[in-house]
Amino acid sequence: MKKKGDYLLKIFDIGISLTTEKDPNKLLEMILKESREITHADAGTLYIRKNDKLHFKIIQNQTLNIFQGENGESIDLPPLNIEGDSVSAYVARTKKTLNISNIYEESDSYLEGPKKYDKMTGYKTESMLVIPLIDREYVVIGVMLLINAKTPEGKIVPFLKYYERVIAYYASQVAMYISNMNYLEEIHALFNSFVEVMVKAIDKRTRYNANHTKNIVVFLQKFLPYINNITHGELASQYFNRDRTEEIVMAAWLHDIGKLAIPLNIMDKPTRLAEKYEVVIKRIHLEKLQVKIYMLEGKINNEEYRSRTDFLDEVEKIIEICNSPNKYIDDELLKKLENLYKYEPIGDEKRLLLDDEYEYIIVRRGTLTDKERKIMQDHVIFTKEMLNRIPFTEKLKHVNMWASMHHEFLDGSGYPEGVDIKSIPFEVRILTMLDIFEALVSADRPYKKPMERKEAIGVLKSMAKDGKLDKTLVLEFEKSEVWMLEVGDQKSDVGSYEGRGEL
Incomplete structure (x- = not known):
């Protein structure tokens, strides 16, 4: 048996992990695993409370070799009603820790669930330690259920009172982390809702932009996994993990937000x-x-x-x-x-x-005069100014730059800054290519007919040959066949691209 001091050191290590681990799923998995190790528990379940229900987040059972919820995978079990007759719901309601030596020596109705589970699986549940996860506002945000404390010889024994106190302290730290995690998720959801509203405002403001942003995001989300699977050549070193993907997708959603400042008589000029x-x-x-x-x-x-x-x-x-x-x-x-x-x-x-x-x-x-075209092109300047007002998190720190550069070309002939290849990030090159492609094949532009997709690929290749677009990127986009996707209200009608000096 380990000394009590060893467990305290482990708790301190876990406390450090609570502040350093970026993946919440990995952290919650580790929390339950370490709690089981500290208490010598054979099994355990971590529940997260949402809308008065306890949702199964992590399930671990050493004897039955069951490990569910790893890497954020969903668990196909119905959530428990807080008002229901289960031991975890009881603890969530009462906000009190339960330390049960042997459930078969107790007659409480909320213990009938584990007994039925034992009959179904052949597992034998005896001791239980059930701890509510309570945040700083004294609200239960989850429950940790530990089952069957064991001796080194494998004998099932009650959970020691000492472990009850240790895990209770640990649970308070976990509750704080989950509370912060929920808070961040709420902020993230709020920001995403704001972005969604802004994009809808742009698209609803003019029927000629109704599907543009959405289509670019669809193309992007299909093209990035293709890039990740490239194993040789210039793009082999490019990989979009979760954070990088989220950042470029956010830039795609917001790239035309500056169009809110463009007069409709110019934006809708047919x-x-x-x-x-x-x-x-x-x-x-x-x-x-x-x-x-x-x-x-x-x-x-x-x-x-x-x-x-x-x-x-x-x-x-x-x-x-x-x-x-x-x-x-x-x-x-x-x-x-x-x-x-x-x-x-x-x-x-x-x-x-x-x-x-x-x-x-x-x-x-x-359709646009030079003066009108300049006003239309200023939408990227307005995009930059508007996004400058948003305090993006560290994970999204490049969104403004990528979004406001999507009309720059590698040869320096783009706008608004006219920067060249040395100053244009890879993410911007992707957005620029997709923005042009979507504009070419779009059926909702007032100033042109939609171009046939194969012809649009030809335009991209021509622009790459002229040094405006990334040649390797265009060729990989063609090979990916992502461009063949039917998205939005686009059509594949043959039409000539005349443009108006703006895409």
């Missing part, structure tokens, strides 16, 4: 003229009517009438064509739009195409 299209067409129609009136009144001759009418008919069609986000404005169209801009109406209108409308319609590709 065409070059947007709501001004009808205004321009109405001016052209009024000018046609005015031209006809001038002709009927003899203010212009038939030749001028036909010339103006033909011109107005043509530019009306041109405006309709050029307003489409998928139409590239070549030099020929640009010249015709310039002629419309310079056209001098004979009616009351000073111009058929105002300065801002002309600026909108002559955008070569996409």
Whole structure:
């Protein structure tokens, strides 16, 4: 038998583990194991209280060779009702320790459960030490059940009073740890809820962003395990453990939070003229009517009438064509739009195409002007500013940087900082690639048709060849076939990518 001092040293060691072990599942498993060793118990169960029920967290039985709950695995047993007739529920209700020498010499109803268990399994339960885990607010947050103290010769004996006091002290430390763990879980859940609300706010704010963030997270969560299984090549050294995975996934969820600060008329701009299209067409129609009136009144001759009418008919069609986000404005169209801009109406209108409308319609590709594109690109700056206000924990300290860099390219041509390959972390390279891919194949973008997925992979490879994306990463993404996943409301329709200078 070990000396009492040896047990105290073990408890001190366990106390150190309570502050250093990061994995709560490993720690709870160790807590029950060490408690059994201190008391020479053959078996034990650790319950965690949630919503007035005692949930099985760890089960250990040396004789039956049963060890459940290791590494956080769930135990397929129904939780015990606090108001139920079980010994653990009784201890949870009364907040009193039970030290029972032999359950078969007792007639309490709450001991019927262990007796039935013995009949089912052939196990023989005799002595029990059941201790409530009480936090600093005197709330029971769990129960530790120890079964069958044994001598070195294997004889079952009652639990010594000394062990009762030692484990009671130990249990108070464990209760404090579990309480802190629950508190951290509540904070974590609260923060995750906040993130979920913010993401939904972005996605609900505009139908054109409805699935973007969610889809990126789905691609990411499927791609990371693939990276972890790479055993050779440049990516063999990259491994995403639980913490690193949580951090990059959080960055993915928050990467577009800055879009909350972008005006909807820019973020939702489906065409070059947007709501001004009808205004321009109405001016052209009024000018046609005015031209006809001038002709009927003899203010212009038939030749001028036909010339103006033909011109107005043509530019009306041109405006309709050029307003489409998928139409590239070549030099020929640009010249015709310039002629419309310079056209001098004979009616009351000073111009058929105002300065801002002309600026909108002559955008070569996409729907946004340079000024609007800059505003749209500023969403990453707003992302950084907003995330700077969040006191991220040490485990999430890179979230802001990774989220706000997802438009940077390896050749330095990205934004907002224009940093190059030396300053772009591996995590950012993944997010950038997935952000571009999702934007290419997305069916909810106002300024383009969804691209066929194989074609989108081709775009990524082309960008990698140009030095903008990580070539090895793009090739592994293609090999992973994660890009073939059907997520959100995406379609696989063939469409040309015209873009608008922003992904």
